[in-house]
Amino acid sequence: MDLFEYQGKQYFARYDIPVSAGDVAVTVDQAVAAADKAGYPVVVKAQVQVGGRGKAGGIKLAENADEVRLHAGNILGMDIKGHVVKRVWVENASDIAEEYYASFTLDRGAKKHLLMLSAEGGVEIEVVAERNPDAIVKLHIDPVDGLSRETAHKAAVDAKIPAKALDGVADILVKLYRCYTEGDCDLAEINPLILKPTGEVHALDAKVSLDGNADFRHPEWEEFRATEELDAREQLAREKGLQYIGLDGTVGIIANGAGLAMSTLDVVNQVGGTAANFLDIGGGANADLMASALEVINSDQNVKSIFINIFGGITRGEEVAKGIVEALGRVKLRAPIVIRLDGTNAEEGRSILANAGIPESQLTSKPTMLEAAEAAVALAK
Ligand code: GDP
């Protein structure tokens, strides 16, 4: 779950990471009240989950209430890269001497956490990585060892953070690591991490993504859920209780089991197609679940064909087949289905499908995963 900047800053504050005083506002009047409280000058910041807000005109300095009124009025309702601004964050403006970058993420390949630190902040890290990769220090952290103050300090030295900022940066790194691990984040990023002319180091932006698997131990995340912005397909999938992740290809995918679903994405790619989604209907897929899965996939305008890939273990072929037949009666599909049905009771399943009177333009059966993928990709072209 991705947080808005203001929520990320509230999360940081729990771990004692210095952020500016401010408030979130949904109206111009609220923005002025927030500014009066924070103290002028203030920055009015569009709250959308997309980078480059500054360039898009979504971040403005204001010296007084009239300027807040003007900027908040312009920013609220603004469209930034397809995201409509519903809220602004108004905070006391900071003087900036220098801008750095710091983040923690999980490096799955290395099975370790990854610290990225750079003295070149304020621009997107991808840009720094391209122009000047040596300016980014990457440090793997074994979760068993954690991050010591000494190691954090050394990383800051390696990143060529100037001497006057070393202590402040090391201090924030240790706190940010705690926030990232104890706070169950997938990503905790500060860009820019600023050095003020007065010598303090301070988080001027916050990008936090929470690990949904840790939901159960964070009842306090409920407030973040309330403002979460899912795309329409993901919203529908959540309501139906499906494991769904929207992608941007053209082949809709339904598989039973996360491993098979991932393999299915790979095979579709291998034969030159692109997956529109990841969807795992899990074990014991019944008609109802299949209908819901087809409904979610059908709501995606980019889908040109649907690849149902079932390997029956606990899931039985005839149940899957009955589910598809029932689903076709309930959902008017925009795209043709290609199915590969194998495993437990696959024979029975295939004969149910063959005798259900479904036109071939609506459903094709293929004996192997590869042939089914090829057929689905051909239909999507
Ligand atoms: P992003 O562009 O969406 O990542 O938004 P940021 O929150 O990172 O802000 C972008 C830029 O706006 C920063 O790099 C700063 O240069 C500038 N900015 C943001 N807040 C302040 C502030 O309090 N004071 C000053 N002087 N500049 C700010």
Ligand code: MN
């Ligand atoms: Mn930023």
